[in-house]
Amino acid sequence: MSVQHATQQPLQPQPQFQPQPGASVAKAYLYIVATPIGNMGDITARAIDTLKKVDIIACEDTRTSGKLLSNFGIDTQTWAYHEHNSEVQTPKIIEMIQRGHSVALISDAGTPLISDPGYQLVQAAHAANVAVVPIVGASAAIAALSVAGLPSDKFSFVGFLPAKTHGRVKQLQEYAERSETLIFYEAPHRIIASLKDMVEVFGESRPATLCRELTKTFETVKKSTLGELLNFVEADSNQQKGEIVLVVGGNINDVNDDLSAHDPLLLRLLEDLSVKKAAALASDITGVKKNALYQRLLDLQQQS
Numbered sequence: 342m343s344v345q346h347a348t349q350q351p352l353q354p355q356p357q358f359q360p361q362p363g364a365s366v367a368k369a370y371l372y373i374v375a376t377p378i379g380n381m382g383d384i385t386a387r388a389i390d391t392l393k394k395v396d397i398i399a400c401e402d403t404r405t406s407g408k409l410l411s412n413f414g415i416d417t418q419t420w421a422y423h424e425h426n427s428e429v430q431t432p433k434i435i436e437m438i439q440r441g442h443s444v445a446l447i448s449d450a451g452t453p454l455i456s457d458p459g460y461q462l463v464q465a466a467h468a469a470n471v472a473v474v475p476i477v478g479a480s481a482a483i484a485a486l487s488v489a490g491l492p493s494d495k496f497s498f499v500g501f502l503p504a505k506t507h508g509r510v511k512q513l514q515e516y517a518e519r520s521e522t523l524i525f526y527e528a529p530h531r532i533i534a535s536l537k538d539m540v541e542v543f544g545e546s547r548p549a550t551l552c553r554e555l556t557k558t559f560e561t562v563k564k565s566t567l568g569e570l571l572n573f574v575e576a577d578s579n580q581q582k583g584e585i586v587l588v589v590g591g592n593i594n595d596v597n598d599d600l601s602a603h604d605p606l607l608l609r610l611l612e613d614l615s616v617k618k619a620a621a622l623a624s625d626i627t628g629v630k631k632n633a634l635y636q637r638l639l640d641l642q643q644q645s
Contacts, residue, residue: 369439369443370443371438371462372446373454374388374446376478392445393415395443399419400422401458427461435462439469446459455482485524485555485586486522488550490564491564492635494617495632501525501526501528502527502535513538513542517542519591523588527587528585532581533581539567540568546567547590548589551585553586593633606627607623607634610623611638
């Protein structure tokens with residue numbers, strides 16, 4: 342994940358590709374390679390091997406990626422590939438692969454294409470019948486979901502909200518009644534404004550988890566409500582820095598149904614089934630949304 346910048350980057354001159362005889366061992370595919378979101382130890386052995394073997398590494402920022410590559414002794418040639426030069430670079434990269442050279446795409450951090458450049462290149466690869474191979478690894482969205490303590494059986498990745506208040510509120514309103522867990526990326530300078538808008542649209546009691554600087558030295562994972570998280574971030578300037586993921590619980594309120602009325606059934610099912618299976622079966626029996634029953638089961642477990 343990387344924060345989107347409004348200022349346009351100058352187009353960098355294209356380096357001349359000079360293949361080293363016998364150096365390429367990777368097949369002429371487009372490799373989508375995930376890199377660490379913070380802790381260097383999270384890179385996979387397969388990612389390192391792939392980045393060493395390909396002919397070219399397409400990077401969102403060659404300077405940022407240069408530090409990563411240097412750390413693992415990877416001296417593969419790099420090309421800049423970002424939102425401002427993708428129209429020019431995409432056909433060049435596809436042509437390189439068609440000529441028998443292998444290319445890896447990486448972003449500044451995490452899995453490429455997740456709120457990062459790359460969609461246009463992958464789309465072009467499919468159109469040109471170029472094989473696309475995922476080299477899996479870290480993703481800030483999935484890392485945050487895994488530690489958020491919110492239902493994870495169904496979720497929507499929203500990514501970055503609009504920068505301006507009007508657009509942000511409008512998009513949040515579109516998600517206000519959604520029952521699945523929602524995952525947002527946010528820039529540090531907008532985190533307070535976004536939390537205020539979420540409180541206004543979703544309500545201050547909506548459960549949420551703030552995940553900041555995941556896998557890094559000053560990592561924060563705090564589960565609370567949107568109202569309390571807003572107070573927490575406003576009171577601590579350190580929480581207004583770094584890369585931020587907000588995981589927000591879905592709308593499970595049902596004014597026509599008192600979930601506590603189903604407690605006897607839920608508790609009985611919980612004796613023999615996992616929370617997930619008990620919620621699914623109870624949903625089939627009662628017709629109540631599974632996510633609502635899942636959360637009710639978690640609450641009952643905490644009360645017991």
